[in-house]
Each structure stands twice: as structure tokens, then as C-alpha cells.
Amino acid sequence: MTLRRRLVDWxxxxxxxxxxxxxxxxxxxxxxxSGLDQALLRITxxxxxxxxxxxxxxGGLWNRYVALVxxxxxxxxxxxxxxxxxxQLATTTRKAFDVEALEDLAVxxxxxxxxxxxxxxxxxxxxxxxxxxxxRIDRGEKDVAPGMPVITGTGPVGRIDRVYGDYADVxxxxxxxxxxxxxxxxxxGRGMLAGLGRPDSxxxxxxWLEKQANPTAKVEVGDEVVTSGLGASxxxxxxVGKVSKVARDDGMFxxxxxxxxxxxxxxxxxxxLLAPPPPPDPDAKTKKRSEPAFGGRPL
Amino acid sequence: MRTATIVLVAYFSCVILGAVWRLMPWxxxxxxxxxxxLTAAYLGLTARRNVAPAxxxxxxxxxxxxxxxxxxxxxxxxxxxLTSIIARAVQQRIYVRGxxxxxxxxxxxxxxAGIVALFVRALYHVPSAAMSIExxxxxLVAVATGLIGPIVWRIFRRIDAAYARTHRERDAALExxxx
Numbered sequence: 007m008t009l010r011r012r013l014v015d016w017x018x019x020x021x022x023x024x025x026x027x028x029x030x031x032x033x034x035x036x037x038x039x040s041g042l043d044q045a046l047l048r049i050t051x052x053x054x055x056x057x058x059x060x061x062x063x064x065g066g067l068w069n070r071y072v073a074l075v076x077x078x079x080x081x082x083x084x085x086x087x088x089x090x091x092x093x094q095l096a097t098t099t100r101k102a103f104d105v106e107a108l109e110d111l112a113v114x115x116x117x118x119x120x121x122x123x124x125x126x127x128x129x130x131x132x133x134x135x136x137x138x139x140x141x142r143i144d145r146g147e148k149d150v151a152p153g154m155p156v157i158t159g160t161g162p163v164g165r166i167d168r169v170y171g172d173y174a175d176v177x178x179x180x181x182x183x184x185x186x187x188x189x190x191x192x193x194x195g196r197g198m199l200a201g202l203g204r205p206d207s208x209x210x211x212x213x214w215l216e217k218q219a220n221p222t223a224k225v226e227v228g229d230e231v232v233t234s235g236l237g238a239s240x241x242x243x244x245x246v247g248k249v250s251k252v253a254r255d256d257g258m259f260x261x262x263x264x265x266x267x268x269x270x271x272x273x274x275x276x277x278x279l280l281a282p283p284p285p286p287d288p289d290a291k292t293k294k295r296s297e298p299a300f301g302g303r304p305l
Numbered sequence: 306m307r308t309a310t311i312v313l314v315a316y317f318s319c320v321i322l323g324a325v326w327r328l329m330p331w332x333x334x335x336x337x338x339x340x341x342x343l344t345a346a347y348l349g350l351t352a353r354r355n356v357a358p359a360x361x362x363x364x365x366x367x368x369x370x371x372x373x374x375x376x377x378x379x380x381x382x383x384x385x386x387l388t389s390i391i392a393r394a395v396q397q398r399i400y401v402r403g404x405x406x407x408x409x410x411x412x413x414x415x416x417x418a419g420i421v422a423l424f425v426r427a428l429y430h431v432p433s434a435a436m437s438i439e440x441x442x443x444x445l446v447a448v449a450t451g452l453i454g455p456i457v458w459r460i461f462r463r464i465d466a467a468y469a470r471t472h473r474e475r476d477a478a479l480e481x482x483x484x
Binding site for chain 1: 324386429
């Protein structure tokens with residue numbers, strides 16, 4: 007190899023080294039791929055994608071169907087973890103539900119103008135149609151007595167029927183033996199709400215609902231029914247439910263069906279009214295003069 | 306033709322290796338063998354009379370590797386060109402034959418290319434990781450390159466043998482003797 011050829015060869019090699027150096031400088035200054043880069047990437051990208059697809063497919067087959075060492079043990083551990091977490095979730099959900107019910111009762115206790123006692127529902131026998139027939143609470147002879155009204159934040163539930171030991175059974179509003187004095191605020195009509203005792207619903211009825219002289223004051227489906235406070239058992243203004251059906255209208259009276267506001271199947275805690283609420287003071291808003299004491303007048 | 310074939314084979318190997326190595330467990334997927342450096346070293350070491358084809362082949366391969374690896378275009382091309390020239394310079398002094406020597410030389414080439422890459426990056430102000438991470442990466446790559454070195458050299462020698470003009474050249478290529 008002559009010196010001239012050697013010089014040409016090394017010069018060419020030097021130029022070939024210089025070329026990437028210049029390309030690198032230009033690419034760093036530009037910051038984005040050049041047209042040549044993009045064109046080459048367009049050509050080589052499908053090849054890379056194809057190779058990746060094949061290799062990852064084979065790798066996936068290996069990982070999913072062949073290399074399953076330790077999967078059984080891992081699966082067992084995960085199942086145990088899952089069971090533990092499910093139990094924790096159930097406990098937490100139950101506690102959250104209890105807390106919600108107790109908060110609700112606290113509100114009821116604050117706004118009820120009577121002595122009340124909180125109680126937890128510990129049993130609820132159901133009918134063959136899965137309707138709650140009565141509920142059992144954890145308050146017994148020392149705390150409650152038959153006939154005491156039982157309410158929740160949503161409305162009245164019923165009355166205490168039997169008390170034995172540390173427990174008491176509550177007859178629901180939907181029971182045939184139940185009766186509550188009610189009023190329909192829109193019309194002013196009063197009546198006695200009684201349970202229909204149906205095995206497949208909690209419906210109640212107002213048999214002889216007073217009809218007002220005004221013909222537009224007729225009770226309609228959807229009208230709200232509240233306790234009247236008469237009978238000195240339930241405090242007035244508790245929402246009992248809504249009129250679901252007008253069954254009879256004979257001029258003076260109407261007979262309607264009422265759907266209770268309280269969903270008895272979801273009740274977890276209740277308030278028992280220990281004493282009837284005090285009667286309203288008729289002179290509450292009038293000023294009274296004091297009687298003379300010992301013959302003299304007050305200053 | 307010989308250089309073009311080696312460059313193409315090396316490029317396809319890089320693509321396949323890149324796809325395979327991503328599936329490797331633990332720290333192995335960080336230790337990608339430096340096939341580019343091996344190819345550049347082989348081209349430089351087996352350059353016959355002219356050095357320019359070896360450097361040209363290294364530059365083309367480096368540019369393609371730049372594109373698939375996401376490095377700034379020209380970075381690996383420059384590193385491989387310099388690696389090829391260094392390998393050409395030691396052509397008469399190093400005789401790569403036998404598994405141990407091949408493994409050791411492959412690891413050395415990888416380290417050399419890594420150091421050159423660090424130097425070029427510093428020269429062009431290309432951002433790098435912390436020096437400890439770079440050194441750990443260099444060591445891992447050197448080990449991986451050393452391990453696959455014998456296979457790669459065998460393939461390249463087969464290609465050389467396929468392009469041999471005489472039986473003597475063919476046997477010499479398969480034996481790893483200097484051209």
C-alpha cells in the first residue's frame with residue numbers, strides 16, 4: 007500500500023469520524039429529529055415493532071403458561087388476604103351503619119320534647135314474604151314498659167308490646183292492633199291510623215278520615231300524613247308516611263291507605279318515649295299579671 | 306459487502322436484544338450487552354488494508370443504534386467510530402482467540418466504549434446520571450458484553466468466512482487469525 011493511498015484512507019477515516027461529531031453537534035443544537043432521522047425511523051420502526059411483538063408474545067407465553075413456579079403459594083396468600091380484608095370490610099361497614107343510626111337518634115333525642123331512651127334493634131322476625139313483623143330491642147323491664155311509643159329519625163315505628171327480661175318486643179305501626187292519631191297537614195283532616203297487617207307490605211289505613219267542608223280540601227294520593235299529638239303518646243308533627251291510595255269517599259269521610267315513611271327492615275336503633283310530651287302551654291305567648299301577694303301589689 | 310453484512314446483522318441483533326432484554330428479571334435488564342461496541346471493535350480489529358470501511362460501517366451502525374436507543378443522533382456513531390479506530394490501532398498487538406481471551410477482550414471493549422461515551426458526553430454537555438450510577442452501569446454492561454462476546458465473534462467470523470476469497474482466508478477467518 008503506497009503512502010498516498012494510506013494518506014487517503016486515513017483522511018477518509020478522519021472525515022468519517024468528523025461526520026458524526028458534526029451530526030451530534032447539530033442534533034443537540036436543534037433538539038428535534040432531522041428529516042433523515044425521521045425517514046429512517048419510519049423505515050425501521052415497523053421492524054422494531056414486529057420484533058417486539060414476537061418477543062413479547064413468546065415472553066408472555068412463558069410467563070403465563072410455563073414459568074408458574076410459586077403461583078400456587080402466591081394465590082393461597084392472596085386468598086387469605088382477600089378473606090381477611092372482606093371480614094374487615096364487613097365489620098367496618100356494620101360499624102359505619104351503627105354510627106349513622108346513632109347519629110340519627112341523637113338528632114331525634116335533641117328535637118323530641120319528651121324523655122327518651124335509645125335502644126338497639128337486636129331481632130326482627132320476618133313473614134314468609136320477607137316483611138318484618140315486629141322488632142326486638144335491647145331494653146327490658148328496668149327501662150321500658152308496654153305501650154311506650156317507639157320512634158326513629160324518619161318517623162314513628164310502633165309501640166312496645168311485651169317486655170321480658172332485658173328485651174322488649176315492638177308492635178309495628180303496620181300491625182292490625184296498632185293505632186296512632188294522625189292529621190293531614192294540607193287539608194287539616196284528622197283520623198286514626200291503623201295497620202292493615204298485610205304479610206307482603208307495611209301499608210296502613212285511615213278508616214274514617216274527616217273531610218273538610220271545602221271540596222278542594224279532599225285528600226289526594228301523595229299527601230303527607232303526620233302525628234297529631236292527640237292521645238298523648240306520640241309527639242305532634244312526626245312524619246308517618248304518604249297517602250298511597252284513596253280507597254273510599256262517602257261524603258263525610260274518606261278511607262285512605264298510607265305507605266309508612268320508616269323502612270322497618272333497615273332500622274338498627276330506635277328511641278323509646280318514656281313519658282308523653284308535655285301539653286302545649288296555651289298562655290305561652292300572653293303576658294300574665296301577677297296576683298297580689300299578701301295584699302300588696304308587686305313593684 | 307462484508308462490512309455491510311456485519312453491520313446489518315449487528316443492527317438486527319441490537320433490535321432483537323433490546324426487545325428480549327426488557328423481559329429480563331432483576332438488574333439484568335439494566336445490563337444490556339454493548340453489541341455496537343463489539344461490532345465496531347471487530348470491524349477495526351479485522352480491517353484488512355483500508356481502515357475507512359471499518360470506520361464507515363461503525364458510523365452507520367452507531368447512527369442506527371442512536372435512532373433505536375433514543376440517544377442524540379451522532380453520539381453512539383461517534384463513540385463507535387472512535388472504538389473502531391482504537392481497535393484498528395491495537396490490531397497488531399492483540400490476538401483474540403479462545404473463549405477466555407474473547408470474553409476478556411469483549412468486556413474490555415465495552416468498558417472502553419463506555420469511557421469514550423462518557424468523555425464525548427462531557428465534551429458535548431449531554432446530561433448524564435450520577436458518576437456512581439454510570440460506573441455501576443458500565444460494570445454491568447461490561448459483564449454482559451463479555452458473556453455474549455464469544456457468540457457474537459463466532460457469528461462475525463462465520464460471515465467473514467462466507468466472504469473469504471480463498472480456502473486459506475476462510476480457515477484463517479474461522480480460526481480468528483489476523484487477516
